[in-house]
Amino acid sequence: MPDCTLTIDDKSYTASDSMTVLEVCRRNGIWIPTLCHDERLEPFGGCRMCLVEVEGAPDLLISCVTRVRDKMVVRTNTDRVHQTRRGVLEMILSDHPNDCMTCEKDGDCDLQDLAFRFDIKGDRFGTQPKPRAPLPDPNPMFERENSKCILCGRCVRICDEVEQAHALAFVERGMETFITTPFGRSHLENPCTLCGQCLSTCPTAALVDKHGKGIRARELRKVRTTCAYCGVGCQLTLNVKDNHVIRVTSEVGTVPNNGNLCVKGRFGHEFIHHPDRLKTPLINRDSKFVEATWDEALDLIARRFGKIKAQHGPDSLASISSCRCTNEENYLLQKFTRSVLGTNSIDQCART
Ligand code: SF4
Ligand code: SF4
Ligand code: SF4
Numbered sequence: 001m002p003d004c005t006l007t008i009d010d011k012s013y014t015a016s017d018s019m020t021v022l023e024v025c026r027r028n029g030i031w032i033p034t035l036c037h038d039e040r041l042e043p044f045g046g047c048r049m050c051l052v053e054v055e056g057a058p059d060l061l062i063s064c065v066t067r068v069r070d071k072m073v074v075r076t077n078t079d080r081v082h083q084t085r086r087g088v089l090e091m092i093l094s095d096h097p098n099d100c101m102t103c104e105k106d107g108d109c110d111l112q113d114l115a116f117r118f119d120i121k122g123d124r125f126g127t128q129p130k131p132r133a134p135l136p137d138p139n140p141m142f143e144r145e146n147s148k149c150i151l152c153g154r155c156v157r158i159c160d161e162v163e164q165a166h167a168l169a170f171v172e173r174g175m176e177t178f179i180t181t182p183f184g185r186s187h188l189e190n191p192c193t194l195c196g197q198c199l200s201t202c203p204t205a206a207l208v209d210k211h212g213k214g215i216r217a218r219e220l221r222k223v224r225t226t227c228a229y230c231g232v233g234c235q236l237t238l239n240v241k242d243n244h245v246i247r248v249t250s251e252v253g254t255v256p257n258n259g260n261l262c263v264k265g266r267f268g269h270e271f272i273h274h275p276d277r278l279k280t281p282l283i284n285r286d287s288k289f290v291e292a293t294w295d296e297a298l299d300l301i302a303r304r305f306g307k308i309k310a311q312h313g314p315d316s317l318a319s320i321s322s323c324r325c326t327n328e329e330n331y332l333l334q335k336f337t338r339s340v341l342g343t344n345s346i347d348q349c350a351r352t
Contacts, residue, residue, distance in 0.1 A: 004070035009077060021063035021074055022050055030076055033085060033114050035092070036152035037064050038201045040258060041161055047152055048088045049114070052076045060084055086118045092150050094125040096204075103148075103205050107218025110203035111150060135180065139187040141267045142199045142209055146178050149206035155179060155198035162260060167192035179206075196266040200249065200259055211267070212239075212246035220246055227265040231323030231350050232256060234265050245272050305341065314342035323350035 002014035008021075008030060015024045020043060025032050035047035043064040051060040055073035060081065063074075075081065093115060100106050132146040156168045156179060167190045171180055181190045199207045220239040227234040234257035237249045248269050252259035271277060281297035282289035292300075308316055319337045321330045330348065337346045 004068055004072070006068050006070070006072040006074065008074045015068050017068060017070070019068055021052060021054075021061070021066045021068055021072075024068055025063065025074075025076060032063055032076055033089075033117070034064060035110055035114070035150060035203050036154060038154050038158065039252060040201070040260070041154065041157045044153055044157065047092070047150070049085055051081060051084055051088075053078055053081055086120070089114055089118055090120055090124055093120060094123050094127045095129050096150065097129050097147050098123070104208050104214070104216055105148075105205035106216045109205065109217070130175070132178065137186050137188075139192075139194060140210060141187075141194050141263070142196060142207055144179070144207055146206060148204045149179055150204055151177055151179070152203060153179075154201040154203065155207060158197045158201045159192075163193060163195050163197050165191045165193050165195075168198060194263040194267070195261065196263070197260055200261070200266075209247045209267075211269075212241075215241060215246055222249075224251075226326050227261070228324050229262075229264045229268065233326065234261055236261070236265060238269075245269050309341065315345060317341045317343055318345035318347070321346070321348045323348065 003017040005012060005014050006024070007013070008025060008028070013024060013028055015027075019027075022032055022034070022037065022043075032052070033049045035049050036044045037047075037050065045062040045065040048062065050063040052063045052066075053075040054061050054066070055075075063076075092111070096111070098115075100109070100112050103109070103112075106112065129147065132149075135144045135146060137143060151170070153170065156170060159165050159168045167181055167187065168179055169182055170177055172178060181187065181192070183190075187194060196209070199209060217239075219241055221241070223238040223240055225236050225238055227236050235250055235254035237251060238245045239247045239249060248261070248266050250257060250259045250261050250266075280291045281294060283292040283297060283300060284290075305317065317337075319333055319341070321333045325333075334346050338344060
C-alpha cells in the first residue's frame with residue numbers, strides 16, 4: 001500500500017515510505033545515473049552520482065540512501081544536479097587510465113557509458129592516474145586490475161552480502177585505498193568460492209574474466225539459455241563470438257538467480273567446444289562403438305522399444321528424467337512415456 005505521495009520533476013507519484021528516491025525514480029522510468037548501486041545489494045551511497053535536489057534540503061541528497069516521505073518534492077534534472085554529477089564523474093575519471101580503445105570492457109562499461117552521456121572528453125584536472133599494477137592471481141577464472149578500479153565497493157559488498165564468503169576488503173586509506181583479498185592471499189587460498197559474483201557486479205574492467213582474454217565486450221553476441229548443471233535452472237547469457245561461447249554472464253532481474261551464478265554455471269563452459277565432446281550418436285556394433293547418424297540411432301531405439309513392448313507389454317518399459325533438463329524437456333519425456341511407450345512408469349531424479 002502506498003504510504004506517501006511525492007512530486008518528482010513536477011509530476012506526482014505514490015510510493016511506500018520504505019522505498020528510496022532512487023527506487024521510486026527507477027520504477028517510474030526516471031533516469032538517475034549510478035556507479036556503486038546494484039539492486040542485489042544494500043544501498044551504499046559511495047559514488048555520489050545519484051545526487052538529486054530535495055526541496056528544503058540545503059545540499060543535494062544521495063538518492064540511493066534517501067527514503068521518500070509524504071509531500072517530498074524532488075528534482076532530478078536541474079542544472080545544479082547535472083553539473084554536480086558531471087564534476088563527480090570528472091573526478092572519478094581523473095584517476096582512471098581511460099584507455100577504452102584497448103579495454104576488454106569496451107561496449108559493456110558503466111563508466112564509459114556515463115562519460116559518453118555526460119560528454120566528458122579528456123581530464124580537466126590534468127592529473128596522472130596512479131599506476132597500479134595488475135594483481136597476479138593463479139586462479140584460472142578472473143583477474144583484478146586495480147588501475148581500472150573506481151572503489152565503488154560492489155565486489156566487496158556482493159562477496160559479503162550475497163555470497164557471504166568475505167573474501168575481499170578495502171585496504172589502506174584515502175588516495176592509497178585499494179581492494180584486495182585478506183592478507184593479499186590468492187583466491188585459491190582464501191574463503192573465495194570462485195562464484196564470480198564480484199566479476200558480475202564490477203562496473204569497469206577492474207575485474208575481468210580470464211576466458212576469452214583480448215576480446216572486447218562489444219564483439220560478443222548475447223544468447224539467453226538455462227544452465228544444465230543442476231535443477232535450479234539459473235538463467236545464463238552466453239557471450240558468443242564466431243559461434244564460440246567465449247564467456248558466461250547472467251542478467252540481474254532474471255528468475256530464479258537474479259544475475260548470480262555458481263562456479264560451474266559461470267565458468268564451467270569449456271566442455272562446449274572441447275575436442276573430446278561427442279558430436280554424433282554412437283551405436284554398439286560387435287562390441288565397438290561406431291559413429292551413426294541421428295536417424296540411424298533413433299530408428300534403432302524405436303525398433304528395440306517396439307520389440308520389448310510387443311513381447312512383454314508397455315509396463316516392461318520405464319523412463320527416468322533428469323533435474324538437469326528444463327521443465328519443457330521433462331514434460332516431453334513424460335508425454336513420450338505415457339503416449340508412445342504406453343506406460344505411466346516415469347520418475348525423476350529430483351523426487352528423491
Ligand atoms: S574500464 Fe571502462 S572506462 Fe575504463 S578504460 Fe575500460 S572501457 Fe574505458
Ligand atoms: S568469486 Fe565470489 S567468493 Fe570469490 S571474491 Fe568474488 S564474490 Fe567473493
Ligand atoms: S573492483 Fe570493480 S566492483 Fe570492486 S570496487 Fe573496483 S570498480 Fe568497484
